Amino acid sequence: MVNGTSHTRMKESTRTRVLQAMQELGYQPNRTARSLRLNQTDMIAMILNKIDNPVYGPLRHGVYEAAAEHGATVLLGDAETMRSGSQFLTRLLSQGTVDGILIRGEGLLDDDVMAELRSHPKPILILEHALDHPWIDVDxxxxxxxxxxxxxxxxxxxxxxxxxxxxxxxxxxxxxxxxxxxxxxxxxxxxxxxxxxxxxxxxxxxxxxxxxxxxxxxxxxxxxxxxxxxxxxxxxxxxxxxxxxxxxxxxxxxxxxxxxxxxxxxxMYQLGRAGVEALYDLIAGRPSAGGVITDPEPELVIRDSATALTRVRD
Amino acid sequence: MVNGTSHTRMKESTRTRVLQAMQELGYQPNRTARSLRLNQTDMIAMILNKIDNPVYGPLRHGVYEAAAEHGATVLLGDAETMRSGSQFLTRLLSQGTVDGILIRGEGLLDDDVMAELRSHPKPILILEHALDHPWIDVDxxxxxxxxxxxxxxxxxxxxxxxxxxxxxxxxxxxxxxxxxxxxxxxxxxxxxxxxxxxxxxxxxxxxxxxxxxxxxxxxxxxxxxxxxxxxxxxxxxxxxxxxxxxxxxxxxxxxxxxxxxxxxxxxMYQLGRAGVEALYDLIAGRPSAGGVITDPEPELVIRDSATALTRVRD
DNA sequence: CTGAAAGCGCTTACAG
DNA sequence: CTGAAAGCGCTTACAG
CATH class of the missing domain: 3.40.50.2300 (Response regulator)
Known part of the structure; x- marks a missing residue:
C-alpha cells in the first residue's frame, strides 16, 4: 500500500494508522531500490553547451516543469564538462543513471563523446537537427x-x-x-x-x-x-x-x-516542454513528435535599436 | 574484478580477455545497484535561488569540478521549483537520491521547505550564514x-x-x-x-x-x-x-x-570548491571547515563607472 | 483476495 | 586465496 495500490484490504482504521505512522516516522521510500527493481530512475539528463547563456532560462523551466509532470528529475550538465572519460559522461553512460537524454550540443561535443552517447541504451533526443537521430528545435x-x-x-x-x-x-x-x-x-x-x-x-x-x-x-x-x-x-x-x-x-x-x-x-519554454514530451515518447517506444516547433512562431519584439533608414549613404 | 579489486587471481591472459570483452560489449556497471548496496549514490544536490544569475557560473564550475574529484555528479535545482510537495523536493527527500545537499537559499525557501530539508538524513551545507546549520560563504x-x-x-x-x-x-x-x-x-x-x-x-x-x-x-x-x-x-x-x-x-x-x-x-569558484569539500567532510563525519572564505579576498576590479569627485555639488 | 517469496545488479563478509 | 551466497529495499508475479 506504500505506493498507493489497494492491494491489501484492511480495516480503514488500520490503513489510516499505518499511513499516519509513515508520516510521523518520516518514512520516505528508497528511490534507489525502486529504480533498481523497475529499471527506471525517473531522471533525465539535459546537456547544454553553454549553460550560462540566459536564453536557456526558459528552456530549463520548460524542461523542469514537463519532467516533473512525468515524475522525473533533471540532471543538468554542461557540454564543457563532458570530455571523453569525464565523471559526468561516465556516470551518464552507466546503466541505471538516467531514463533518457536531451542534448543541445551544437557541434561542441566531439565525435568521441557523441559516439559514446550514441551507444547509450536509453533514448537520446537532440535539441537541434541531427542527421541520424530524433530531434526537435525552434525555427x-x-x-x-x-x-x-x-x-x-x-x-x-x-x-x-x-x-x-x-x-x-x-x-x-x-x-x-x-x-x-x-x-x-x-x-x-x-x-x-x-x-x-x-x-x-x-x-x-x-x-x-x-x-x-x-x-x-x-x-x-x-x-x-x-x-x-x-x-x-x-x-x-x-x-x-x-x-x-x-x-x-x-x-x-x-x-x-x-x-x-x-x-x-x-x-524556448515550449521547446523545453516539447523536448521532454518527445523524449518520453521515445522512452515509451511511441513514435516521437519531433521536428520544428511552429507554435508559437518566433516573434519580433520591437524596442529601440532599429529604426527606419532615412539618410541615404553613398 | 569489475570494480578494479584484485580479488581473483587468474592468468594474465584471462584477465585481459575478460576486460577486453567488457569493453567490446560496452559493459557499464549499473549505478543503481551499486548505490543500493553501498547506500551511497555519488550524487549531491545544489540548490540555488535564482539559477539564472550569472554570478553562479563560477560557483557551479567549482562545485562540478570538486564533485567530480569526489566521483560525484551534481543535481542542480532552483529554489523556485522547490515548493513544498514539489517533485524535486520529494525526490530530494527520498532516501537514496543524494549523498548531501548544498543550498544557497537566501531566505527564499519558506519555513515548511526548510523544515522538510532539515529532516533529511543526509548532510546539508548552507552557502551563507545559518544559525543552526553548518555553513560557508564568501565575505x-x-x-x-x-x-x-x-x-x-x-x-x-x-x-x-x-x-x-x-x-x-x-x-x-x-x-x-x-x-x-x-x-x-x-x-x-x-x-x-x-x-x-x-x-x-x-x-x-x-x-x-x-x-x-x-x-x-x-x-x-x-x-x-x-x-x-x-x-x-x-x-x-x-x-x-x-x-x-x-x-x-x-x-x-x-x-x-x-x-x-x-x-x-x-x-565564487573557490566557494563552490570549498563548499563541496566541507560537505564531504560532513558526509564522512569529519569536522567541517566552514566559515568565511578569506582566500582569495574580494577584489576590486576597476573599470570606467566610478571616478573621483571633482565638482562640488551643493 | 492476500501473504510470502523471488529477483533487480551490485558488493562484501564468509565458508571452503 | 577464491568461489558461492547473502542482502541492500523495493515491486510484482505467484501460490495459497
Missing part, C-alpha cells in the same frame, strides 16, 4: 528571416549577419539569405565570429571594414548584441541612427540595455 | 566595505547603497556602514529594492529623490547595475561624471557594458 531559419525582413521593411539595403558558428547559426544565416534574396538584395557573407559579447564586438568591427558600411546588422547570438552596442559606442557609431541592430533570441537583459535591443523571441 | 560584509571605501577614497561624501534584500544584502550593507563610519560619513538607509535589472533602476530613482542627491552608489546585486546604467541614461545622469557606480559581484557582462562597470569580484 532558427525563420528567425533569421524575420529579423532580416524587418530591417528590409525599414528600407535598409546594406544588412550584414554577424556572430555564431555551427549548425544553428547556419540556419539563421539561411533565413537571412532568403529575406535578402526575396528583397532583391545581395546577402553579405556570414561573419561567424562565435558566441558571447566579444564575438559581437569583433563582428561589428569586421563589418564596418567593408567597402560599403552596413546600415543594419542582424546579430546571431543575443549576448553578442551587448558587444555590438559596446563596440558601436567605442567606434562612435550611434544606434539606431547610424546603425540598426536586431538580435536573434530574446532575454530580459535586452530591455534593460540602452538602447533597448529589438530582438526575435524564440519559444 | 559579503567585506565586499560592501571595499566598494564603499573605494568611493570614499575618490572623495565621494554622499554615497548610497542600493538593491537586494535578505541576509547577504544586509551583510554587504553592514560593510557599507562600517566604511562610511570609518570615514566619518553618515550612512544612508538601505534602499533594498530587490534583485535584477529593474531593482537597480528603481533603486536609482529612489536614491535621486533624496534631499541631497548622491554622487556615488554601491549596487548590491550585480545585475541591478545594468538597471542603474539604464535609469541613469533615461534620467540624463552621466556615469561616471555625475554619478559613480560600483557593483558587488562581478560577471563578464560588466566589462561589455558602456561604461564598463567597476565591481568587487567575489571568489
Amino acid at each position: 532558427d531559419r525563420r528567425a533569421g528571416e524575420i529579423a532580416t525582413r524587418f530591417l528590409v521593411n525599414l528600407s535598409h539595403r546594406h544588412i550584414v549577419f554577424v556572430g555564431g558558428s555551427g549548425y544553428l547559426s547556419q540556419q539563421r544565416y539561411l533565413g537571412y539569405q532568403q529575406a535578402m534574396d526575396a528583397a532583391g538584395l545581395t546577402p553579405a557573407p556570414h561573419l561567424a565570429t562565435g558566441f558571447g559579447e566579444q564575438a559581437g564586438a569583433d563582428g561589428l568591427r569586421q563589418a564596418m571594414q567593408a567597402a560599403t558600411a552596413p546600415t543594419a546588422i542582424v546579430v546571431n547570438n543575443i549576448m553578442s548584441a551587448v558587444g555590438v552596442l559596446a563596440a558601436a559606442r567605442d567606434l562612435g557609431i550611434a544606434i539606431p541612427d547610424q546603425l540598426s541592430v536586431v538580435g536573434i533570441h530574446d532575454v530580459d537583459l535586452m530591455q534593460h540595455l540602452r538602447p533597448a535591443v529589438t530582438a526575435v523571441r524564440m519559444p | 559579503d560584509r567585506r565586499a560592501g566595505e571595499i566598494a564603499t571605501r573605494f568611493l570614499v577614497n575618490l572623495s565621494h561624501r554622499h554615497i548610497v547603497f542600493v538593491g537586494g534584500s535578505g541576509y547577504l544584502s544586509q551583510q554587504r550593507y553592514l560593510g557599507y556602514q562600517q566604511a562610511m563610519d570609518a570615514a566619518g560619513l553618515t550612512p544612508a538607509p538601505h534602499l533594498a529594492t530587490g534583485f535584477g535589472e529593474q531593482a537597480g533602476a528603481d533603486g536609482l530613482r529612489q536614491a535621486m529623490q533624496a534631499a541631497t542627491a548622491p554622487t556615488a552608489i554601491v549596487v548590491n546585486n550585480i545585475m541591478s547595475a545594468v538597471g542603474v546604467l539604464a535609469a541613469a541614461r533615461d534620467l540624463g545622469i552621466a556615469i561616471p561624471d555625475q554619478l559613480s557606480v560600483v557593483g558587488i559581484h562581478d560577471v563578464d557582462l560588466m566589462q561589455h557594458l558602456r561604461p564598463a562597470v567597476t565591481a568587487v569580484r567575489m571568489p
Whole structure:
C-alpha cells in the first residue's frame, strides 16, 4: 500500500494508522531500490553547451516543469564538462543513471563523446537537427528571416549577419539569405565570429571594414548584441541612427540595455516542454513528435535599436 | 574484478580477455545497484535561488569540478521549483537520491521547505550564514566595505547603497556602514529594492529623490547595475561624471557594458570548491571547515563607472 | 483476495 | 586465496 495500490484490504482504521505512522516516522521510500527493481530512475539528463547563456532560462523551466509532470528529475550538465572519460559522461553512460537524454550540443561535443552517447541504451533526443537521430528545435531559419525582413521593411539595403558558428547559426544565416534574396538584395557573407559579447564586438568591427558600411546588422547570438552596442559606442557609431541592430533570441537583459535591443523571441519554454514530451515518447517506444516547433512562431519584439533608414549613404 | 579489486587471481591472459570483452560489449556497471548496496549514490544536490544569475557560473564550475574529484555528479535545482510537495523536493527527500545537499537559499525557501530539508538524513551545507546549520560563504560584509571605501577614497561624501534584500544584502550593507563610519560619513538607509535589472533602476530613482542627491552608489546585486546604467541614461545622469557606480559581484557582462562597470569580484569558484569539500567532510563525519572564505579576498576590479569627485555639488 | 517469496545488479563478509 | 551466497529495499508475479 506504500505506493498507493489497494492491494491489501484492511480495516480503514488500520490503513489510516499505518499511513499516519509513515508520516510521523518520516518514512520516505528508497528511490534507489525502486529504480533498481523497475529499471527506471525517473531522471533525465539535459546537456547544454553553454549553460550560462540566459536564453536557456526558459528552456530549463520548460524542461523542469514537463519532467516533473512525468515524475522525473533533471540532471543538468554542461557540454564543457563532458570530455571523453569525464565523471559526468561516465556516470551518464552507466546503466541505471538516467531514463533518457536531451542534448543541445551544437557541434561542441566531439565525435568521441557523441559516439559514446550514441551507444547509450536509453533514448537520446537532440535539441537541434541531427542527421541520424530524433530531434526537435525552434525555427532558427525563420528567425533569421524575420529579423532580416524587418530591417528590409525599414528600407535598409546594406544588412550584414554577424556572430555564431555551427549548425544553428547556419540556419539563421539561411533565413537571412532568403529575406535578402526575396528583397532583391545581395546577402553579405556570414561573419561567424562565435558566441558571447566579444564575438559581437569583433563582428561589428569586421563589418564596418567593408567597402560599403552596413546600415543594419542582424546579430546571431543575443549576448553578442551587448558587444555590438559596446563596440558601436567605442567606434562612435550611434544606434539606431547610424546603425540598426536586431538580435536573434530574446532575454530580459535586452530591455534593460540602452538602447533597448529589438530582438526575435524564440519559444524556448515550449521547446523545453516539447523536448521532454518527445523524449518520453521515445522512452515509451511511441513514435516521437519531433521536428520544428511552429507554435508559437518566433516573434519580433520591437524596442529601440532599429529604426527606419532615412539618410541615404553613398 | 569489475570494480578494479584484485580479488581473483587468474592468468594474465584471462584477465585481459575478460576486460577486453567488457569493453567490446560496452559493459557499464549499473549505478543503481551499486548505490543500493553501498547506500551511497555519488550524487549531491545544489540548490540555488535564482539559477539564472550569472554570478553562479563560477560557483557551479567549482562545485562540478570538486564533485567530480569526489566521483560525484551534481543535481542542480532552483529554489523556485522547490515548493513544498514539489517533485524535486520529494525526490530530494527520498532516501537514496543524494549523498548531501548544498543550498544557497537566501531566505527564499519558506519555513515548511526548510523544515522538510532539515529532516533529511543526509548532510546539508548552507552557502551563507545559518544559525543552526553548518555553513560557508564568501565575505559579503567585506565586499560592501571595499566598494564603499573605494568611493570614499575618490572623495565621494554622499554615497548610497542600493538593491537586494535578505541576509547577504544586509551583510554587504553592514560593510557599507562600517566604511562610511570609518570615514566619518553618515550612512544612508538601505534602499533594498530587490534583485535584477529593474531593482537597480528603481533603486536609482529612489536614491535621486533624496534631499541631497548622491554622487556615488554601491549596487548590491550585480545585475541591478545594468538597471542603474539604464535609469541613469533615461534620467540624463552621466556615469561616471555625475554619478559613480560600483557593483558587488562581478560577471563578464560588466566589462561589455558602456561604461564598463567597476565591481568587487567575489571568489565564487573557490566557494563552490570549498563548499563541496566541507560537505564531504560532513558526509564522512569529519569536522567541517566552514566559515568565511578569506582566500582569495574580494577584489576590486576597476573599470570606467566610478571616478573621483571633482565638482562640488551643493 | 492476500501473504510470502523471488529477483533487480551490485558488493562484501564468509565458508571452503 | 577464491568461489558461492547473502542482502541492500523495493515491486510484482505467484501460490495459497
